[in-house]
Amino acid sequence: MSNNGGIPGSYGGSTGATRARRTQAQRDAVTVEIGYALASAVFVAAVAFGVVTGPALFLDLSSGAVHALMTAGGTLATALFALRVATVLFRFHQESAVPQPSQPGRTSPDS
Secondary structure (H helix, E strand, O other), X not given: OOOOOOOOOOOOOOOOOOOOOOOHHHHHHHHHHHHHHHHHHHHHHHHHHHHHHHHHHHOOXXXXXXXXXXXXXXXXXXXXXXXXXXXXXXXXXXXXXOOOOOOOOOOOOXX
16 A cells, blocks of 8 residues: 555555646635535525525514415525536636647747
8 A cells, every 4th residue: 555645546646547637726716616616506505595595584484384384485595506506617628628728819830
């Protein structure tokens, strides 16, 4: 067993895959993007939950209606949370797959 902190059989081992290792800046960018995805998803879910369940606070509704609003709000908030995280991370993955020029502003080696 090697002492590199890896899990046997994980990506770090000799699996035959020829992937380039990520730089620290790339790992930091992924960490920041995950944090942004989670924070923005919490915000979207909280707003959706508040919009759906808000009438239960201000209107005199039956307990069945309050329960229905709470259930609908929770379901919508959960779905929007998952959707927001997935779309933010998918867009990040798509943008990071596009190779960037080594020297911004240059269009060809002759310029």
